[in-house]
Amino acid sequence: MSSExxxxxxxxxxxxxRPLKRGPFSRWxxxxxxxxxxxxxSMFYVVTVFFLLTTLFPFYWLVVLAVTPxxxxxxxxxxxxxxxxxxxxIVFERVPFHWFMFxxxxxxxxxxxxxxxxxxxxxxxxxxxxxxxxxxxxxxILAISYFPPAAFLLPLFELFTGNxxxxxxxxxxxxxxxxxxxxxxxxxxxxxxxxxxxxxxxxFYGQIxxxxxxxxxxxxxxxxxxxxxxxxxxxxxxxxxxGVLTFISVYNEFFFSFLMNNGEAENWAPIVGGILxxxxxxxxxxxLMAAAxxxxxxxVAILVIIAQEKxxxxxxxxxxxx
Amino acid sequence: MATEQESQQAIRDSGxxxxxxxxxxxxxxxxxxxxxxxxxxxxxxLLLVIAVYPLVxxxxxxxxxxAIAGSANLGEFVGLQNYVELLTNEKTYALPSAxxxxxxxxGALLSSALTVTLIFTLFSVFFETIIGFGQAxxxxxxxxxxxxxxxxxxxxxxxxxxxQGMIFYLLFQPGIGFLVGTPENPALLNQLGVIGFxxxxxxADSLLIITVADIWKxxxxxxxxxxxxxxxxxxxxxxxxxxxxxxxxxxxxMITLPLILPTVLVAMLFRTIAAMRVYGIIxxxxxxxxxxSLSCLVVTSFNQRLYxxxxxxxxxxxxxxxxxxxxxxxxxADAEGGAF
Numbered sequence: 322m323s324s325e326x327x328x329x330x331x332x333x334x335x336x337x338x339r340p341l342k343r344g345p346f347s348r349w350x351x352x353x354x355x356x357x358x359x360x361x362x363s364m365f366y367v368v369t370v371f372f373l374l375t376t377l378f379p380f381y382w383l384v385v386l387a388v389t390p391x392x393x394x395x396x397x398x399x400x401x402x403x404x405x406x407x408x409x410x411i412v413f414e415r416v417p418f419h420w421f422m423f424x425x426x427x428x429x430x431x432x433x434x435x436x437x438x439x440x441x442x443x444x445x446x447x448x449x450x451x452x453x454x455x456x457x458x459x460x461x462i463l464a465i466s467y468f469p470p471a472a473f474l475l476p477l478f479e480l481f482t483g484n485x486x487x488x489x490x491x492x493x494x495x496x497x498x499x500x501x502x503x504x505x506x507x508x509x510x511x512x513x514x515x516x517x518x519x520x521x522x523x524x525f526y527g528q529i530x531x532x533x534x535x536x537x538x539x540x541x542x543x544x545x546x547x548x549x550x551x552x553x554x555x556x557x558x559x560x561x562x563x564g565v566l567t568f569i570s571v572y573n574e575f576f577f578s579f580l581m582n583n584g585e586a587e588n589w590a591p592i593v594g595g596i597l598x599x600x601x602x603x604x605x606x607x608x609l610m611a612a613a614x615x616x617x618x619x620x621v622a623i624l625v626i627i628a629q630e631k632x633x634x635x636x637x638x639x640x641x642x643x
Numbered sequence: 644m645a646t647e648q649e650s651q652q653a654i655r656d657s658g659x660x661x662x663x664x665x666x667x668x669x670x671x672x673x674x675x676x677x678x679x680x681x682x683x684x685x686x687x688x689l690l691l692v693i694a695v696y697p698l699v700x701x702x703x704x705x706x707x708x709x710a711i712a713g714s715a716n717l718g719e720f721v722g723l724q725n726y727v728e729l730l731t732n733e734k735t736y737a738l739p740s741a742x743x744x745x746x747x748x749x750g751a752l753l754s755s756a757l758t759v760t761l762i763f764t765l766f767s768v769f770f771e772t773i774i775g776f777g778q779a780x781x782x783x784x785x786x787x788x789x790x791x792x793x794x795x796x797x798x799x800x801x802x803x804x805x806x807q808g809m810i811f812y813l814l815f816q817p818g819i820g821f822l823v824g825t826p827e828n829p830a831l832l833n834q835l836g837v838i839g840f841x842x843x844x845x846x847a848d849s850l851l852i853i854t855v856a857d858i859w860k861x862x863x864x865x866x867x868x869x870x871x872x873x874x875x876x877x878x879x880x881x882x883x884x885x886x887x888x889x890x891x892x893x894x895x896x897m898i899t900l901p902l903i904l905p906t907v908l909v910a911m912l913f914r915t916i917a918a919m920r921v922y923g924i925i926x927x928x929x930x931x932x933x934x935x936s937l938s939c940l941v942v943t944s945f946n947q948r949l950y951x952x953x954x955x956x957x958x959x960x961x962x963x964x965x966x967x968x969x970x971x972x973x974x975x976a977d978a979e980g981g982a983f
Contacts (some may be wrong), residue, residue, distance in 0.1 A: 575923025637871035
């Protein structure tokens with residue numbers, strides 16, 4: 322730093338002899354040469370504004386279309402040609418969008434509960450116990466999350482529509498017909514998103530000092546009691562992280578949400594069904610699709626604002642653990 | 644061990660009996676390995692029923708011919724014939740789109756599920772890495788309002804796929820907005836020749852739009868992983884570099900890049916796996932007929948009741964992802980060995 326300013330100081334004296342001939346641009350160039358920090362600073366602002374515009378513009382576009390009156394919906398520019406907030410109400414009349422939202426929430430919460438319980442047990446085992454076969458098992462669980470959902474689709478479809486059977490004790494028993502209930506979605510979601518939670522919880526549970534668990538056991542707590550009364554409460558941030566990530570993943574999922582129900586709100590179709598239901602209507606109500614999308618984004622947007630620290634730490638811990 | 648005896652003592656002292664106490668006593672008497680497997684049972688059972696059983700069954704189904712008529716799902720046993728026919732394009736007559744390209748022309752490449760998926764993966768992962776890196780460098784700075792910039796950058800990642808698809812459908816559906824014009828009144832992107840007048844019904848244009856949509860949504864994921872890597876770099880390295888007169892660019896090239904490379908490779912691995920499965924954004928924005936990705940082909944052939952073929956495509960997709968993963972792991976081991 323100090324050496325730079327000294328050489329620069331020598332140059333400026335020669336330039337300052339004729340200051341009037343310089344326009345604003347060459348003045349800026351000269352300042353930049355004198356002070357490179359400034360260039361980096363302005364580059365930084367340009368890049369930041371670029372990222373903000375590109376990430377936020379699509380949302381702005383949704384709002385523009387949602388408030389545009391339907392008869393003006395062609396060649397819409399950068400701002401809405403009219404103002405018609407009614408779309409946000411009509412969308413609930415056209416399709417039962419509140420039911421689709423409700424279904425999404427129920428599916429998300431059911432999956433999150435199942436994943437947290439199962440991943441807590443598994444995370445405790447991987448984080449705190451030593452036993453043969455530990456590493457291969459962890460790798461196997463990780464490998465399963467590599468497979469594309471498409472590779473599971475056919476047998477799961479047969480299984481959940483009651484077309485798989487086996488002869489048990491001389492009687493042919495069908496798998497229960499679960500199609501159009503939450504389970505054909507909740508069970509694949511749980512299997513799909515559990516590995517990430519297992520890795521997050523393994524990290525958190527592994528960090529709790531052994532002494533605390535031993536103390537609880539000396540007090541007479543059972544092994545499971547020690548897990549749920551000592552370890553889990555102490556790693557509450559980790560459990561919350563795993564829960565938030567699982568919920569968002571379920572809310573965002575498309576493949577099974579689309580294929581494992583008939584798209585009707587009363588048959589547990591989530592928001593995927595609601596939005597595609599609007600897209601399939603004869604008059605293609607673009608303003609309603611945009612309004613539904615805005616409403617559908619709100620819950621996750623709020624969740625991101627509230628829980629951004631947890632999301633960041635969870636994603637990085639889960640991915641970099643391995 | 645002492646603790647186990649003590650708690651058994653405690654249970655005896657409480658004087659209770661019944662199935663609960665019996666279960667607890669049984670659990671306390673297990674060895675550590677037995678206890679570990681007991682706790683893993685529910686998780687493994689779920690994975691067994693929802694993941695392992697379907698994978699094995701899918702492979703089994705892929706060995707049978709498609710049912711020609713009647714109520715049966717599958718035809719006769721044909722061994723690996725489905726795989727051979729799929730990879731030599733002998734099955735294309737029955738499929739909605741070819742599996743491997745029939746030639747090297749643009750049209751052939753864009754009508755094959757394999758090349759469409761690979762093109763999508765290559766471009767989306769490449770640009771996501773670059774943009775994610777840029778976003779991570781921005782978020783690594785200290786400035787006022789950083790919290791809100793971070794929220795703005797993360798939010799696309801949290802958007803449901805169906806809404807992401809809807810956004811890009813509404814941006815590029817002809818007649819709604821300013822991005823797509825008509826032949827009489829072309830928009831800027833039309834004049835530049837980037838997209839046509841019905842981009843969502845044209846394979847090349849749709850592939851471009853879907854790639855952009857994916858980059859928009861998942862660069863944030865890349866950014867967060869790279870940011871974590873950036874923040875784990877020892878700050879004193881930069882002090883040393885500054886004292887020896889390195890410019891910020893030199894600091895970036897000599898310190899940041901080599902130290903961050905392993906993290907970037909892991910992030911790219913995760914993104915590649917996810918990109919190879921692309922389905923939802925295609926179904927919502929365009930259609931599986933227009934942009935035939937591998938997952939699309941599984942679903943479209945499944946919907947045409949070509950179960951044997953569908954299973955074959957699904958299993959080949961899984962295998963391709965497996966190959967990509969192993970390439971990365973080998974390269975990753977190389978990079979790690981080279982950097983340190």
